[in-house]
Amino acid sequence: MSDWFEGLDTTLGMVWSQIEAAGTRAPARFAVFASVGRDAGAEARMVVLRGSDRQRAEVCFYTDLLSCKVGDLAQNPAATLLLWLPELEFQIRLRVRAQVQSGAQVAHLWPDIPPASRRAYGGTPPPGTPIDAPADHDPTIDPARLAVVVCGIDQIDTVCLTGPRHHRALFLRADGFGGQWLAP
Amino acid sequence: MSDWFEGLDTTLGMVWSQIEAAGTRAPARFAVFASVGRDAGAEARMVVLRGSDRQRAEVCFYTDLLSCKVGDLAQNPAATLLLWLPELEFQIRLRVRAQVQSGAQVAHLWPDIPPASRRAYGGTPPPGTPIDAPADHDPTIDPARLAVVVCGIDQIDTVCLTGPRHHRALFLRADGFGGQWLAP
Numbered sequence: 321m322s323d324w325f326e327g328l329d330t331t332l333g334m335v336w337s338q339i340e341a342a343g344t345r346a347p348a349r350f351a352v353f354a355s356v357g358r359d360a361g362a363e364a365r366m367v368v369l370r371g372s373d374r375q376r377a378e379v380c381f382y383t384d385l386l387s388c389k390v391g392d393l394a395q396n397p398a399a400t401l402l403l404w405l406p407e408l409e410f411q412i413r414l415r416v417r418a419q420v421q422s423g424a425q426v427a428h429l430w431p432d433i434p435p436a437s438r439r440a441y442g443g444t445p446p447p448g449t450p451i452d453a454p455a456d457h458d459p460t461i462d463p464a465r466l467a468v469v470v471c472g473i474d475q476i477d478t479v480c481l482t483g484p485r486h487h488r489a490l491f492l493r494a495d496g497f498g499g500q501w502l503a504p
Numbered sequence: 505m506s507d508w509f510e511g512l513d514t515t516l517g518m519v520w521s522q523i524e525a526a527g528t529r530a531p532a533r534f535a536v537f538a539s540v541g542r543d544a545g546a547e548a549r550m551v552v553l554r555g556s557d558r559q560r561a562e563v564c565f566y567t568d569l570l571s572c573k574v575g576d577l578a579q580n581p582a583a584t585l586l587l588w589l590p591e592l593e594f595q596i597r598l599r600v601r602a603q604v605q606s607g608a609q610v611a612h613l614w615p616d617i618p619p620a621s622r623r624a625y626g627g628t629p630p631p632g633t634p635i636d637a638p639a640d641h642d643p644t645i646d647p648a649r650l651a652v653v654v655c656g657i658d659q660i661d662t663v664c665l666t667g668p669r670h671h672r673a674l675f676l677r678a679d680g681f682g683g684q685w686l687a688p
Contacts, residue, residue: 326638336635352586354538354548355522361582366595398545402536411550436592439670446600446670449687454510457687486623488631502640503633 325410325480325487328499332491335412335476338405340380343367348412352402353381353469355392355418363392367401370468377473377493379414381434385422385467386446390482393418393469401471409481416471426468433466441465509594509664509671512683516675519596519636520661522589523563526553536586537565537653539576539602547576551585554652561657561677563598566617569606569651570630577602577653585655593665600655610652617650625649663688 324330338348354364367381379401383389393399397419403412434442442462451457476491486504491497508514522532538548551565562584567573577583581603587596617625626646633642660675670688675681 350588350590352536352538352548352588354536354546356540356544356546359582360540360580361599362538362540362548362580362584363597363599364536364546364548364584364586365597366586366588396544396546398543400538400546400548402548402550404534404536404550406534413547413549415545415547443687445687447687450674451685451687452688454669454685456685457669460670480594485638485641485643490634500636501638501640503627503629503631503635 321474323483325482328489328491328501331478331480331487331489332476332497332499334408335491336374337480338403338410338412339369339372340374342372342373342379348403348405351381353389353399354402354475355389355399356396357388357392358395363389365389367469369401377497378470379416380468380470382429382440383469384441384443384447385420385465387402387467388448390467393420399471407426411419411479411481412473413477414471414473415475415477419470419472420467421470422467423464424468427463429468430466437504438463471487477502507667507676509666512673512675512685515662515664515671515673516660516681516683518592518594519675520556520558522587522594522596523553523556523581524558525526526556532587532589535565537573537583538586539573539583540580541572541576542579547573549573551653553585561681562654563600563615563657564652564654566613567651568625568627568631568655569604569649571651572632573653574604574651577604583655595663595676596666597659597661598655598657599659599661600657603656604651605654607648610650611647613652614647614650622647661686 401414490502585598672688
């Protein structure tokens with residue numbers, strides 16, 4: 321009986337089971353979203369995965385419509401979502417095309433956002449504006465500031481460090497995510 | 505008595521105490537390194553911090569000289585190192601200029617690399633090459649494949665989510681890392 325990381329299909333199954341568990345308290349709920357900033361350098365920040373669709377090969381997270389990354393993505397949507405699962409010693413890199421949705425397109429999602437999470441959307445002045453002191457920020461919540469970043473997955477690059485040999489695999493949308501081993 | 509995240513100098517102190525603890529088993533030992541790939545999209549992967557120098561405002565990690573990111577950095581050295589400290593609900597973003605060192609410049613570091621970590625350097629074919637099966641990769645270690653990525657910090661952007669109010673601060677090399685509050 322082989323371990324899951326020894327098969328391409330079982331590796332891809334582990335990727336999706338981790339992503340799909342992200343709605344719960346699984347470690348995979350927290351991911352890093354890397355994008356290219358307006359100065360052409362790489363930016364990265366933590367995000368919380370909010371949903372996924374294996375058929376469409378999409379995952380999504382929420383952000384403030386006025387956050388810097390929304391502007392960045394309008395210029396360059398080629399981004400990476402990185403998940404690291406320490407118990408499995410498993411790294412999942414999703415190379416994605418990110419598309420930002422807002423306004424009427426996403427307003428139906430607001431009622432399901434827990435009250436404690438709503439303060440992530442809103443506030444004056446907008447995120448990243450210099451202020452004299454933390455108290456100079458008015459944190460008033462604004463539902464119109466909810467934005468959903470839908471990430472269409474083009475490639476899944478996995479590395480598993482468990483076991484005597486490292487396993488690395490690449491799955492491409494272009495070939496139906498059939499999978500290919502790579503040198504680790 | 506205020507909490508550390510309520511002061512700019514205490515926030516910067518926490519950043520460096522976390523980075524400097526990275527040689528131990530602190531959570532900050534694992535960081536995400538985001539860079540711009542050759543297709544101009546953002547890439548990200550886990551790295552292990554190996555050293556730091558607060559006076560020079562530098563941190564470093566090791567990688568395989570033939571890894572994809574080494575080639576990427578030659579084209580675009582503007583990268584981000586992201587540390588997330590879940591217990592503190594503290595995100596540290598280091599915007600860096602990355603410079604790759606190898607060969608005689610770094611050979612003196614090899615004896616201090618634990619044997620179990622050495623298999624990260626070497627192997628045939630090089631990282632990312634398609635192979636038919638994991639067993640087709642020869643993992644022979646090669647000390648000449650050690651590369652050190654020295655990251656000179658230009659900006660430190662912190663967000664602390666602890667407490668009733670989120671705190672965000674920016675520290676710039678250009679002004680001696682004096683610090684400035686930002687809207688979170």
